[in-house]
Each structure stands twice: as C-alpha cells, then as structure tokens.
Amino acid sequence: MSAPDISRSPRAEAWIRFKRDRIAVFFLVVFAAYALSALGAQVIELYQGSPFMYEQSLADLGVDLEETALPPSSESWMAWFGTTSAGKSVLIRVFHGTKVAFVVGLCGAGLSVVIGMTLGLIAGYANQWVDELVVYIYSTVASIPYLLLMLALAFIVRQGPIADTYRSFLFSDYVSLGLFNIVVVIGLTSWVTLCRLVRAEVKKVRELEYIHAARALGFGDVRIVFQHILPNVFHLVIINFSLTFVRAIKSEVILTFLGVGVDKEPSWGQMIADAKSELMQGIWWPLLASGLALFGLTLAVNYVGDALRDALDPRLK
Amino acid sequence: MIAFLLRRILYTIPVLLGVAAITLLLFDVAGGDPVAMKLGKNPDPAEVEALRAALGLDASLPVQYLNFLGQVVTLNFGTSWIDDTPVREIFLRGLMPTLSLSLPAFSIGAVLSISLSLVVAFYRGSILDRAVTALAIAGISVSSLIYILVGQWLLADQWKLFPIWGYEYGPSAVFFVALPVLIWVMLSVGTDVRYFRTVVLEEIGRDYVRTARAKGLSDTRVLFGHVLRNSAIPIITRLTIIVPFLITGSFLLEIFFGIPGLGSTLFTAITSSDLPVVKAFTMLGATLYVIFNIVADLLYAWFDPRIRLS
Numbered sequence: 208m209s210a211p212d213i214s215r216s217p218r219a220e221a222w223i224r225f226k227r228d229r230i231a232v233f234f235l236v237v238f239a240a241y242a243l244s245a246l247g248a249q250v251i252e253l254y255q256g257s258p259f260m261y262e263q264s265l266a267d268l269g270v271d272l273e274e275t276a277l278p279p280s281s282e283s284w285m286a287w288f289g290t291t292s293a294g295k296s297v298l299i300r301v302f303h304g305t306k307v308a309f310v311v312g313l314c315g316a317g318l319s320v321v322i323g324m325t326l327g328l329i330a331g332y333a334n335q336w337v338d339e340l341v342v343y344i345y346s347t348v349a350s351i352p353y354l355l356l357m358l359a360l361a362f363i364v365r366q367g368p369i370a371d372t373y374r375s376f377l378f379s380d381y382v383s384l385g386l387f388n389i390v391v392v393i394g395l396t397s398w399v400t401l402c403r404l405v406r407a408e409v410k411k412v413r414e415l416e417y418i419h420a421a422r423a424l425g426f427g428d429v430r431i432v433f434q435h436i437l438p439n440v441f442h443l444v445i446i447n448f449s450l451t452f453v454r455a456i457k458s459e460v461i462l463t464f465l466g467v468g469v470d471k472e473p474s475w476g477q478m479i480a481d482a483k484s485e486l487m488q489g490i491w492w493p494l495l496a497s498g499l500a501l502f503g504l505t506l507a508v509n510y511v512g513d514a515l516r517d518a519l520d521p522r523l524k
Numbered sequence: 525m526i527a528f529l530l531r532r533i534l535y536t537i538p539v540l541l542g543v544a545a546i547t548l549l550l551f552d553v554a555g556g557d558p559v560a561m562k563l564g565k566n567p568d569p570a571e572v573e574a575l576r577a578a579l580g581l582d583a584s585l586p587v588q589y590l591n592f593l594g595q596v597v598t599l600n601f602g603t604s605w606i607d608d609t610p611v612r613e614i615f616l617r618g619l620m621p622t623l624s625l626s627l628p629a630f631s632i633g634a635v636l637s638i639s640l641s642l643v644v645a646f647y648r649g650s651i652l653d654r655a656v657t658a659l660a661i662a663g664i665s666v667s668s669l670i671y672i673l674v675g676q677w678l679l680a681d682q683w684k685l686f687p688i689w690g691y692e693y694g695p696s697a698v699f700f701v702a703l704p705v706l707i708w709v710m711l712s713v714g715t716d717v718r719y720f721r722t723v724v725l726e727e728i729g730r731d732y733v734r735t736a737r738a739k740g741l742s743d744t745r746v747l748f749g750h751v752l753r754n755s756a757i758p759i760i761t762r763l764t765i766i767v768p769f770l771i772t773g774s775f776l777l778e779i780f781f782g783i784p785g786l787g788s789t790l791f792t793a794i795t796s797s798d799l800p801v802v803k804a805f806t807m808l809g810a811t812l813y814v815i816f817n818i819v820a821d822l823l824y825a826w827f828d829p830r831i832r833l834s
Contacts, residue, residue, distance in 0.1 A: 502666055505664075
C-alpha cells in the first residue's frame, strides 16, 4: 500500500507554498492590521457621530498645546504624528484615511473584478457571436486613454443632465460624491485586463475532458461555468483584485489631489494635497504620515499579490 | 500573415467608430448642454439658438455623430471654446514640450531597466538581485505624487539643483525638464525592471544558454548575444505599447512643473469644459493606441521567424 498518505486540495497546496515566503506572511499581517484600522475608524465614526474627531483641532478636544502646526511630539497621543496647520491631529486623520482607502480599494476593485470576471466567463464560454461582441467592447474601452477617461468622467458626472440621476444612486448624503465617483470610474475602466485573461483561460479549460464529462452528464451551462470552470480561473481573479486594489487607492490620491476626489472627509489624497503648501512652509509631517500610510498599504498588497501569484500559479509547482 | 494583419487593420475601424460614439455620448450628451457650458448661466435665447446651429447641435444625434466622424476623418476638430484657437494649432504647440520631456525619460528609462534586469536575472538569487527586486517593489509602492512633491521640495526648493517650475523653448529646455525626467524614470524603472526580469529569467532557464556557457562563452556574450536577442520580442512589444503615452504626455508631471505640453493642455481643457479639445485628444489617444498595438503585433511577427514565415 504505497498510496500517498497526504492528499491536499489545490488551495491547501497553494497556502503551504504561500506560507513558505515569510515576508509574504508578514505583509499579510500588515494588510490585516490596515483592514482592522479601517474597520475601527468606521466603527468609531458610527459610534461617535458628528462632529467627528478628525474635524476638530486638538484645542477643541481639550488638549492644550501651544502651536497649531506642531511637529511630532509625545505630549499627547493625538500629537504623535504632529498636527496640521489648522491644529488637527495628523494621526487621527491618517487613521480615518485608512477607511477611505479601503472603501475605494474594496469597492472599486470589487466592481471591476465582477465586471471583468462575468464578461470574461461569458465570452469564453458562450457562442462566437457573444464572444466577438465582448471582445469588441473591451477593445474599444481599452483604446480610450485610462487617465483621460477617469478625469473626464470625474468632471462630467458633476454636471449635466445625468448628474441628478447619477446622484440618486448615491443613497446617502454622507458619502462624498467624489468617493462614489472614484469607485464607479475605477470599476468601469479597470476590468479589461481581467476580462481578457479569464476569457483566454476559459477557452482552454472548456475543452478539457472533465468539462465534456460534465456536459455529458447533462449539467446546465450555468452550473458548468460556476461550479467547474470558475474555480479553475479564480486565481486570476484574486491576483487581479490585488492589482486593482492598489490602482484604486493610488487613483484616489491623484483624483483627490486634482480636486475631483474625496471632499467630505479626510483621505490620504487630501492630506497629500494639503501637504503641498504646508511643505513649502517646512511642515513635512502630514506628508510623511499620509505618504507612509499609503506606502505601507500599497507595498503590503503588492507583495502579497506577487506571492499569491507565485503560490497560485500551477506551473510553478 | 498578411491576411492576419489586414484583419487587424480592418478591425480598428469598428473600434474607432465605437470610441467616437463613446466620446460623443460622454461629452456632448452626458456632459450636459455644451451651449449652456459655453455661454454660462442665463444666456440670451437668440444667442443660444444661433450657437446651437453653429455647433450643429440642432441636428439629431445620428447626424451629430456623422458630423463628428467627419471631423475625425478630416482631422479638423474646429476651434477651442476658450480662445478660438484651432485645435490643430493647440496640438502642435503642445507637442514639442511634451516630447522634450517624454522622449528622454522613455529612452533613459528603457536602457536603464533593460540593462538592470539583464544583470539581475543573470545573477538570480544573489544579494544584488534581491536588493534590486526589493527596491523595485518598494519603488512602485510610493505614490507618484510623493515623488513629485518631495523631488520638487528637496531637489528644487531646498537644494536648488533644478528650477521649480516653468519651461523655455529651445536648448535651455534641458534645465526645466531635467527633474521631471528624473522623476519619470524613477516611476517607470520599478515596473519595467520587474516585468523585464521575468522575461529574461524565462530565457535564461533555456537549454541554449547552458550550451552557450558550456562552449565557454563569456557572460557578456551570453547575455547580450543570446539572452537579450531572445528576450527582445516581449521587451520591444511592451516598449511599443508605451509610445502613445509619450505623445499624449504626463498629466501630473506637466501640471506640477509648468510644462506647456499636451498633458497639461488636456487637463486645462477638461477642467474648463473645452469640449472640442477634449474630444480631439480622446480620439487622438485612442487612434495612437490602436496604431501602436498593430505596430507591436508587426514587430512581434517580424522578430519571430516562426510567426513571420507561417
């Protein structure tokens, strides 16, 4: 009896390969810490209500410190990263920015991945007519310069006849239009790569014998696509999600900086935008804090994404 | 091969028609009434009617679409709404400043990242390889805004190595584009090294490399004579696809450093709802993208005899 005594699912195998990379595990923990902060910021915000702590200066919060633009100091935990030129705590604002980054990252990447995956599955599996239509759509969308489309959309949805309809999708006044915008724009412009990859992979997988077998057993198309094909292309979705996540939080920073992004609450992009004039007055700590926060999250997701790609790619076994 | 190319070229027609439709819908329909945008609030009704007719907006949507296609085909996009300069002139004016920034940045970046990735892949697993790979992933994780703000503040404002802002035509442009070029290179090298390293690594693992080494060829000959030649296809393809972006320019760098190129022109046009300019640039960007994708396919075929001869 020499049957292998351990048999693991491909997913367990991938997890074992992933764990071998200690740095990747470290960055996964870093990512989890960011996610917890984001969740924490959201909970505090709901619990506390207006006026939010991030809007108040340290003096309002009862901390008596002399300067408004205070460099990092240990006098109060709120001043660990210093205060802005308006006397607000950099630490609290950066903390809240984590929440904005996660909303943008998760929703933007989520929307993009859902569109890309669905269209990719349909194009790869359906008949030639549908396939060509999807290919045509993504060829067209891909031809329009990404940043131009993003900026143009961001400016246009603020005015014009569709602005009101568009705003009605925004079920709450609380979310800033800019934030919603970024999510929509990222979602509508970033799905092409994944769609292409999934389509190509589905075309390969659907010719495999187990799919023929499933069809011979009389399974419906929906069941075959979701239960038999999707698991085999899902690694593409996961990897692409991490890439789009990074792209989304970076786009938030750029769009906010250019004045069409998040405007109702502090985000890293807004802090970096404010830092432009502050920096010239020698106030460097808000930029350092928001820049580092952004850097840490981006690096963690980039590294984990790379490690996931290596771990999930069956060819690298 | 020729049939394939012909199909590729013909396919660009429906794609560009689609782009034109999206452009028109996006800017003229979803973007609100262009006339209201041009005349501001509470305009004179007679004036509105006149302008509507002049801009061809009284026609039905399909007719507007045909008119727009006519503009695209004749490359005559009319004049800017802001100062009535012909769009073509605006484009030509911005082209030089943009190229004076993008071409040096592209060439320096390409040479740097190709040579770095060759060396790093050749000494795979060494400290050098790990250091460069780590630096590359750290480098791409820093926001481009941080590079720009810190570069501008530290190198230009504090250390006075470069001018902070502005542009001059002619040879003195070198001083003004130096810092943005440096930042562009920093921004692109990280991504490119990571990509090229994978490409080169794939080649280095092949049998012919072992044969060449076994023959006693020097490392440099193996690298540049054999590996580089075989990795050339994906590298060239990638570089070709970047070319359209060299022409449309960099929004952020041009805005920050006051370079009057196409990127900053387009940004101003978007913020001031100068629709003829925005529409022209969208079509230009898309056309360039489509053309250079075909060029990339062509080069791909040309460099690979297996494809060329099939």
